[in-house]
Amino acid sequence: MLDIRFVRNNPEKVREALAKRGAAIDMGGYDALDAKRRAVISEVEELKARRNQASKEVAQAKRTGGDASAIIEGLAGLSERIKALDEEAAAIDAEVQDLLLAMPNIPHESVPVGKSEADNPVVRTFGEPTRFSFPARDHVDLGVALHGIDFERAAKISGARFAVLSGWAAALERALTQFMLDLHTRSHCYREVMPPVIVNTRAMTGTGQLPKFAADLFKLAETDYWLIPTAEVPVTNLYAGETLAAEALPLDHCAFTPCFRSEAGSYGRDTRGLIRLHQFNKVELVRFVRPEESYQRLEELTGHAEAVLKALGLPYRVIELCTGDLGFSAAKTYDIEVWLPGQNAYREISSCSNFEDFQARRAGIRFKEKGGKGSALVHTLNGSGLAVGRTMVAVIENGQQEDGSVVIPEALRPYMGGLDIVRPV
Incomplete structure (x- = not known):
């Protein structure tokens, strides 16, 4: 606010x-x-x-x-x-x-002026788009053929935009999650938390999901409770109404949670596959920082999210969102887009944002210098580190072989019991 x-x-x-x-x-x-x-x-x-x-x-x-x-x-x-x-x-x-x-947040002066995603400049790239000597298949064809992803049974029990993972695919989702958490807690020193996935209206308002985006959320009938669209909501609100010690900043958390989105505004986009589900898993990075450090900390956070893709050997690019594509609460955002051969395109896998004091003012999160007289609002940052399902899509599509098998990235093999390739049965 x-x-x-x-x-x-x-x-x-x-x-x-x-x-x-x-x-x-x-x-x-x-x-x-x-x-x-x-x-x-x-x-x-x-x-x-x-x-x-x-x-x-x-x-x-x-x-x-x-x-x-x-x-x-x-x-x-x-x-x-x-x-x-x-x-x-x-x-x-x-x-x-x-x-x-x-009222949305005011864009930082460095944000490029533009009207839509077509005006977002590319900041950097990593690796070259994966090319094959055979026609690339998407993760749906590969995952179904390898008996790991089942959309029909998911539709039977839940409806459209749900998936059931089994066997190697369930293990891969779990492996990716553990790999991300280990990387962020051990290499980047985030403190892991496991928050509730049901929050109240006050928490949703504190991070800016309400009142504007109510149609995109799932609300529990006849209650004041909502299913979280991202761990950003409960983790940021851990400190709602509190004054933090300045010497404790930056305060960094990561959290793995399921996330729930009604996708009311998607208008039929990405109805095929795992890209845009009503329920998906994500590892989230949240930082509480001093105002004068927040843009330096945003660059760090973006690098932490990129580290996952680098370790997995997945090609990606970083773009900077222009003013017309910026999220409601953000003052500045970098999107990380991973290369998907099955779509012959880069697709978003993480958004890393600096909200400055916009969320902190709504949620009442302040900090105070030791011995100081007054307090000030913290700056909050967050980014996906990463969306687990979309990372699985990238692993499957970039690791595909001509015979329909999928090579598992070396970094994940210890988490998969040594499995290096998923072969057709």
Whole structure:
């Protein structure tokens, strides 16, 4: 959430930033509401001053034996008006809060201006796209033929956009998860946490999923509970309403969780295979950092996510999201896209973002220097490290052989009981 003082004092800057994002926010409506709020508060303060003065006059009249009845009668009218204005101010505050919750973050000055993903520049690449001397097959054909991925039985028990993994595929999902967690906890020093996958509305609001993206989420009927779309939600909110010790920063966590998304806005995209499921597994990286370090820490975090793909020998590229493609809460984002031979394209496998103090303000996460007088909002970062299902897709498609077998990356073989290749039966 943006700082209301910043919005009030820099209306043109906010308008320009939102215009770059293509955000349809009625700043005129906000301005009018904020002006009304300030007028009401000003009147309340004036009336309270008059009431205080009248109270002094009543006290003085009583001390001197004078008649204070007229003053007391006037006080009653003042109190009623103040009460009505206080209620009006509270209602306006709620409206202002709703408008602020609907405003996206302001892009960092380094973010390229653009309208869509077509305007996202490539920052760097790793490896060359995998090419074969035979027609490449996608992970669906390979996984089904190797009896590891079953969409028909998943549809029978759950519906479309679910998958059942068995045998080698189930083992590969588990191996990828453990490999990622080991890499991030041992090499990158993240502290592993295992949070709940059901959270309340306050937590969803704290990280920016609510109120804007309610249609993309799964809500448990007749409760205040939601299934998480990413571990970013519970892990970030571990420290909601807390003031952290400055010397503890950066505070780094990684978490493996299932994730749940209704994909209400996907409009039929990626209906085939494991790319866009309602339920999928992901290893998430979350960092709480000092404001002056946050962009350095974003570069580090992106490198940590890239390390997984490098270790697996998977070709990928890093792109920087332009203003028009930036996520709601993010000030700056790098997307990591892995090469998928079955689609002859790069596809997103991780988004690494700096939210600056946008989430921290919503969730109330601060830090304080030892011996210092005041506190400040932390900056929060997060990125997938990685989406496990999409990594499996990349392993299968890049490791395919002409006979339909799939070579397991060397880094995963210890996690697969030494299995080096999955062969057709």
